[in-house]
Amino acid sequence: MSAINKNPDRDWVKQRLIGASLCVLIVFSLLFLRLVYLQLIKGAEFRRLSQTNCVRLKSIKSSRGLIYDRDNRLVVDNRPAFDLTIVLEDSGPVKETISRLSLLIDEPYEELMDSIEKAGKSAFYTPMILKRDISRDQLAIVEAHQFDLPGIHIDVKPTRHYIYEKTAAHLLGYLGQINRKELESGQYPNVRAGDSIGRYGVEKSFESFLQGKRGGRQVEVDVNGRVIKVLKTVEPVSGKDLHLTLDLILQKRAEKLLAGKDGCVVAIDPGNGDVLVMASTPSFDQNDFIGGISSKKWRALMDDPGRPMNNKAIQAEYPPASTYKILTAMAGLEEQVIDRNSRFHCPGFYKFGNRRYHCWNRHGHGDIDVVDSLAQSCDVFFYQTGEKLGVDILAQYARGSGLGRPTGIRLAHERSGLIPTAAWKKKRFKEAWQAGETLSISIGQGFNLVTPLQMAVFISAVGNGGALYKPRIVKSVRDAKGNVVKAIEPEITGGLPTSKENLAIVKNGLLKVVHGDRGTARRIRIKDIDIAGKTGTAQVFSRKAGEKFDNKKLERTMQDHAWFVCYAPAKNPKIGISVIIEHGEHGSSAAAPVAMELIKTYLGGTNTDIMVLPANEAKQE
């Protein structure tokens, strides 16, 4: 048996190489034959096609998925926009064509020429946009004069339309043109330069569903660039529709109630975490973003001290103020530092060390138990409860109740809030925790920060018996035929760290906030519906303990934020609400009425002053 090793056997190598050479020859013959076929047999035909350059590619934009509210009311749809385009190579003397066009549609000649220059050099035979979104009248004129306007075309494009303008702007979000970096990232395979993608809100977080797939046509055109034959077509695939948990009527009502104020309302279905309302004011009009927002408008939005571009429900952090007493009570009962019958004496202040910590009620609440302390928001009772618990135990309960961490809602930019501990302060300020600071913390002042959404989830959990839901904004994603592509199920992220018995005590207190004779929110009582809640007044800047200002004399921006969190009906809650009115001063007078109105609208069915298109009609629009 002969073997091949380092010094090859000539014959053997020769035999292998002849085989290889034959393969090369065969392949090259094949390639040559293909050339002969293309250049000789089909040559004349291809020559003709190349001379007229008549095979073009026309892209067909897909339409973005629609967005509905929880009752199938259309909230966001698409409308056709007519863009005027020009193919320079087809338009003969461009200046002549443009001046004719300018006369016909009554647009300044310079502006039209400008847009050609701005578009810069593009690939040949690629249409350039002369003017976006022309009016119906202009459209009619251009179509009637097609033959006088060589190279001018109308490009119909589905464009986003926010039917109710500013409604739920923060939740729905807006679109913006994709930038180069995003294009190159490869994350958006179906998106091309000039296309828009979701930039904010659900438009952003559900981009992959909403975005459709672009289609196009191979067409043969004549010398004027007019299509004479469609060779091949790929139909665009429209995006999937979103069905939100949002209640459009309630949302509009909330926005109306917030009008003229800076603030935020979040309402949640305590039974499943559905976000019924998420309103933040001031707001913005998403339609302004279509086709690119003007820098003037953008500046105005950015410079507005009311921060209209911020979704205050998730991006703003406030001290929870007295609403935090719910938590302090819960922790106190659970840790057994107080019980249902514990009473503390409130003379209007609490002496701690050599300082006096005041109750909001200078006259004092007298001997008071936990239920009445919640109802009347007695500070002294909670100073003492907090003092017995200590900051770290309080923080443990706060975190267990979903505060100080993102709720996990599918919206970008959610803030986590802040729940301080002794270790946190050491790390942050390199200072030891002062026992006095615990007193501030236990009534929700001091370092504590929460978002309105966290409070809504928290109060809903109190109402539903302890389940912390991940707030859900989209119930299902469906295709055009209505088939569910993806269902998003309610999700429980944890439970309140409390027993049913202790929770019942707290709930009793919250009910008395509205329905007790001396409850802080007794003015919002309504017929037939029990509301349980808690008011709060958050200091905008910290003052020394015991220091008292005449709020009326302060500038508006220095005035306190008004909180109200509640759920209703108290027995079997259908809605949990968190309201904050910035610089609204008192929870009871500024925030609580907003919640009451919403409850009336939602549970009482009174919604006379809100204009909403019926579900079917909106769809046809």
Add this chain to the structure above:
Amino acid sequence: MFDRRLIENFDWGFLGVISLICSAGLVILYSAVTAGADSAALHTLLKKQMIWMGAGFVIMAGSLIIDFRELDKLNLFIYVICVGLLISTYLFGQMGGGSRRWLVMGAVRMQPSELMKISLIISLAAVYSDNVVSQEGLGFRNLIKPLILCLIPFALIVKQPDLGTGLLLMLIAGSITFFVKVQKKVIFTLAGIGLAIVPLVWFFGLKEYQKGRILTFLNPDRDPLGAGYHIIQSKIAIGSGMITGKGFLQGTQNALNFLPEQHTDFILSVLAEEWGLVGCGVFLILYLILLFWGLNIAYACRSMFGSILAFGITVMIFWQIFINIGMVMGLMPVVGVPLPLISYGGSSVVTNMVGFGILLNISMRKFTKS
């Protein structure tokens, strides 16, 4: 001590063929970049290409000093460096068109997957020439090591993702292995395994767009907006050249930017449009001469390592030519494989030049036995 015979034996003819193709390549590239819409930007590409070619020639000349048999000893070292470069590309590489293929070192942007081809050829030549192979060919045992050598870079390149280059690597490796000869039962077994694996790869291994490309190739109407349109325009360009072409710089398909990537993957369309069947025929013949010359160098070499090495490099050039031309003529799926010495691209030029350097090296030392 320098051996005079090395100069006497220098393969001037082969160098001549390479230089001829390079010059022609620059002329076609000139044509491709001149007519484009943004010709100023593209002209810098021409300059860059000339610099790369110059650098290629220098590297080629420099590499002649070292005896190619040193590569036999250094093969593992080179292999490890190249795999290292691939891993760094994976970790620090620059993104481009959705994949991570380039490694940036100062002003130089290189594609380590290109160099990997040469490195793998050297390693396989070293492994196979060391083995004592029976007349029936390589058995299963002989294939374990080569297979491992292939799979590591293959996995890294496919991960980039660059399926085209990965498959090219496997084609080259496979060709070399078949050249050395494989036992019949091994062939049948591998074919069987291959048939079983294909569906698995299809369903679990390929990305959607990769499947799309293959389906589009089988049925061009499937993607009339992407590859389908490119192929149509490329075919119009080639076909419209007819027998003698439209003339230098007269190609309309090229000029009007109907061709995608006319300076890289689709450069043959420019050649075919402007020079017609005659020009293409001449080019095919030039390539054919190049390949036969390479095979002849493999034949003339007295060492098994040299023969396999020469064959491997020739086969690398062959596959690139075949795949690229097949692709622009609509005979193959659209994969990003450049046309050797013609397409724009630094890494590709340098890699091919290094390859030719090794061929010249083998050629001038063919009479020295190992």
